[in-house]
Structures are given as C-alpha cells and as structure tokens.
Amino acid sequence: MKTTEKFEIFINPGGFIEQRFVGSQNPESVRTAIERLIKQSEKLSSKKGRVLILVDITNISNIDVSGKMSETRGEIVEAMRQAEYDRIAIYGDLAGQVMVNTLVLIAGRRRKIRVFEDRIGALKWLKSKA
Amino acid sequence: MVEIQSIARSNVMDQLFSDARHRKLQKGQILIYEGDPINNLFLIADGYVKVYNIQSDGSTRIIFIYGPDDMFPMTSFLSGAGIGRYFYECMTDVQLKIMPQEKFQQALRDRIEIGEALIGYAIDINNQFLGRIEVLSVSSARRKVVALLQYLIERASFSKGNEHSYLKVPLTAQDIADMCGLTRETVSAQMLKLKKDGVISGSKTLTIDNQKLSRL
Numbered sequence: 106m107k108t109t110e111k112f113e114i115f116i117n118p119g120g121f122i123e124q125r126f127v128g129s130q131n132p133e134s135v136r137t138a139i140e141r142l143i144k145q146s147e148k149l150s151s152k153k154g155r156v157l158i159l160v161d162i163t164n165i166s167n168i169d170v171s172g173k174m175s176e177t178r179g180e181i182v183e184a185m186r187q188a189e190y191d192r193i194a195i196y197g198d199l200a201g202q203v204m205v206n207t208l209v210l211i212a213g214r215r216r217k218i219r220v221f222e223d224r225i226g227a228l229k230w231l232k233s234k235a
Numbered sequence: 236m237v238e239i240q241s242i243a244r245s246n247v248m249d250q251l252f253s254d255a256r257h258r259k260l261q262k263g264q265i266l267i268y269e270g271d272p273i274n275n276l277f278l279i280a281d282g283y284v285k286v287y288n289i290q291s292d293g294s295t296r297i298i299f300i301y302g303p304d305d306m307f308p309m310t311s312f313l314s315g316a317g318i319g320r321y322f323y324e325c326m327t328d329v330q331l332k333i334m335p336q337e338k339f340q341q342a343l344r345d346r347i348e349i350g351e352a353l354i355g356y357a358i359d360i361n362n363q364f365l366g367r368i369e370v371l372s373v374s375s376a377r378r379k380v381v382a383l384l385q386y387l388i389e390r391a392s393f394s395k396g397n398e399h400s401y402l403k404v405p406l407t408a409q410d411i412a413d414m415c416g417l418t419r420e421t422v423s424a425q426m427l428k429l430k431k432d433g434v435i436s437g438s439k440t441l442t443i444d445n446q447k448l449s450r451l
Contacts, residue, residue: 221315
C-alpha cells in the first residue's frame with residue numbers, strides 16, 4: 106500500500122476482487138480506490154465470466170458526512186452505475202452500512218450491491234448463485 | 236447552523252413523504268416488533284414513539300424517543316440486516332405518515348441531495364443511539380438520571396426563555412426506570428433528591444431547571 110493510499114486491493118484466491126479500506130478517508134483516497142477497483146474489474150471481466158467484488162469498510166475510522174465528501178459520494182454513485190461487475194458485497198459497521206446503502210438506493214443498484222454486518226454474510230451472498 | 240440543518244431536513248422529509256398515507260395510533264400501540272422486516276418508513280407528524288428492547292430478565296430498556304419530524308426506522312432500513320432491531324411503541328397518541336419501502340426507494344433514486352440529507356440524519360440518530368447506550372452502561376444511578384434529563388431536554392422538551400425546560404412527554408417513574416436501566420425505587424429516590432435540590436419540579440410533566448442541571 107502506497108503512503109497516499111488508504112486501501113488495499115487484490116485478487117482473492119477465491120477468484121474475486123477484494124478491497125479493504127483503512128483509516129479516515131478523503132476525496133483523493135476514495136477517488137484513487139474507485140479508479141483501481143474499476144481497472145481491476147475491467148481486467149477480470151475481460152478474462153472470464155462473473156466479476157465479484159468484496160469490499161471491507163470495517164476499518165474506516167469515521168464516516169465523514171460533511172459537505173467535503175459530497176462530490177465524492179456522487180462519484181461513488183456514478184461508479185456503481187458505470188463499472189463492470191456482477192455483484193458487490195460490502196461489509197462494515199452500522200454507520201458505514203447506512204451510508205453505502207443510501208448510495209446504492211440512489212444508484213438504483215440494490216440487486217447487484219448488498220451491504221452486510223460481517224464478512225461471512227457478505228461472502229455467502231457474493232458466492233451464491235444469482 | 237443547527238436551525239438551517241433542521242429546516243433543510245424538514246424540507247427533505249416533506250418531499251419524501253408528500254404522498255404518504257396518514258394514520259392515527261393510540262398510546263401503547265406497537266408499530267414494529269424486534270425482528271420484523273422493515274416494510275414501511277414512518278414520519279411522525281405529532282406525538283412520541285419509544286424504542287426499546289427486552290432484557291434477559293424480562294424488563295424493558297428504553298433506548299430512544301422519536302418525536303415530531305423524526306423518521307424511523309432509518310438505520311434498520313438502511314443497514315444490511317433490513318429488520319427491526321428494537322420494539323417501537325407509541326408513548327402518546329401519535330399521528331404518522333407512512334411510506335412503503337419500495338416507494339421510498341423509488342423516491343430516493345437519482346436524488347443525491349436527498350440522499351445526502353438522509354445520510355446526515357441517519358448517522359446523527361445512530362450517534363445519539365450510541366450515546367444513550369453508553370450512558371446506560373454508567374454505574375452511578377445519579378449520573379444515569381442526570382444524563383437522561385439532558386437527553387430528554389434535547390429530544391422532547393420546549394423552553395420558555397433559557398431558564399427552564401418543560402418535558403412534552405408525560406413520564407412515570409417506571410418509564411424513567413426503563414430509560415435508565417434502574418429499578419423504580421432507585422429512580423424515585425434519585426428524583427426526590429433532584430426535587431429537593433430544585434433541579435426538577437412537577438410530577439408527570441417535568442419542569443427542569445437548565446442551569447442547575449448543567450452544574451451537576
């Protein structure tokens with residue numbers, strides 16, 4: 106992880122993309138994370154069928170609801186609409202779940218993106234058949 | 236700033252619930268049971284709703300109170316589980332606006348400005364929940380009752396000038412005990428001390444001396 110990055114992204118041996126956010130986020134760190142995620146999903150979709158993504162937001166230290174992050178939240182909504190993927194499972198604490206789920210509803214992607222309290226629940230849905 | 240946020244929030248709620256159906260409920264009616272799927276969202280037009288859970292000894296623990304212009308259960312609806320985490324019961328007669336969650340989802344689609352307001356509101360409510368849960372874990376009975384009065388001033392009171400706050404919700408000693416996680420006897424003893432100190436007056440509808448309370 107580079108010092109400017111506040112996330113890790115890698116291909117899980119299970120064949121899906123895994124992204125883990127760490128610490129307090131800012132517009133730049135989120136933007137970089139989205140770009141990297143889109144690149145990985147494009148790479149994976151060109152190779153084989155389903156693109157599955159697991160996102161861990163449990164270690165984001167606080168959810169910034171200020172106007173400073175408004176534009177970034179808009180970019181997340183746009184990425185949810187534009188990116189190539191079959192399913193995204195996101196897990197984290199209650200505040201994180203609330204924020205992500207609201208963005209999912211705005212993007213109209215509730216069937217493809219789901220939010221969970223824990224990793225097990227997220228993995229179970231991610232790997233289940235459509 | 237708080238005033239502006241409150242007006243903005245109120246406008247957002249009005250937009251979202253513009254064609255919601257209205258319903259009147261009586262004191263004591265339970266709207267949501269713990270574990271219920273969240274099929275509807277509610278906006279309070281008038282009255283108060285208490286949020287509680289049942290302890291292992293069968294007693295109830297009131298965690299939160301929703302009042303006019305509050306919407307619930309936002310965090311349960313927007314969490315991954317999508318089920319009620321608590322019981323929601325009318326503390327007074329209540330007038331509600333009700334919106335099915337599918338309709339709510341449609342109203343939210345493509346509307347980032349409304350989403351922003353909802354995120355702020357839901358996280359603010361969640362933080363208040365966490366604050367209440369933290370107070371409930373405090374061991375001092377006096378500290379619990381004082382913290383509850385401060386919470387009630389914030390959520391369910393009106394003021395005439397800055398000196399006194401008047402609670403809008405009639406509370407019994409048992410209600411206060413359920414909100415503090417104390418026995419009714421302990422609450423009665425603490426309330427008596429606070430009355431002697433001039434911090435509170437009245438019986439069911441309490442009047443609180445803001446300055447004396449802030450010194451405790």
